[in-house]
Amino acid sequence: MPDRQAASDAALMLAVGRSDQEALEEIYRRHAGSVLNLAARVAGSSALAEEVVQDVFTTVWKSPATFDPAKGSLRTLLLSIGHRRAVDVVRSEVSRKRREGGTDVHSQSGSAEGEVLQMLQAQHVQQAMGALSDGERRAIELAYFGGHTYREVAQILDEPEGTVKTRIRAGLRRLRTEMVNAGVNNEN
DSSP: OOOGGGSOHHHHHHHHHTTOHHHHHHHHHHHHHHHHHHHHHHHSOHHHHHHHHHHHHHHHHHOGGGOOTTTOOHHHHHHHHHHHHHHHHHHHHHHHHHHTTOOOTTOSSOSHHHHHHHHHHHHHHHHHHHTSOHHHHHHHIIIIISOOOHHHHHHHHTSOHHHHHHHHHHHHHHHHHHHHHTTOOOOO
16 A cells, blocks of 8 residues: 555554555554543543543454444544543553552542442442443533533534434433433432
């Protein structure tokens, strides 16, 4: 593939499937900055974000067949992998700090009762998120857990902004209903 800069992402991924390192380098040049920005927002640390970027592109190198142009853009795939990996890294860091006897970064009250309440609420939120459609869940995760604007979420998901806003509103309504049905009422 002589002119990699002019090649489409799909063509580059085919070349990666043939172990073409230069094709991976071009994909990295195009998309690493976006993955790094997302990972830094989620992880809150540039060192952890760099680890996430390395993991994302290692995953692409090892499993180029995960990209299916019929299912979406390469950028969307890379950002999805990056988001999942960044969340995993954050969870791992929180667990590590707990094991080392550090303070719980999510605990506001410091009391055992407060920590138990927060853990229960987190479980309810996780269950409620599972009740959402994939589109609603992905949009909400990117907007609320990833810190993205509606416009950025629309770009990441490669969908119209209006569709993203509708999914987020519908998903939040469904989340609220699920939380109320679970007995979690957070209207103080």
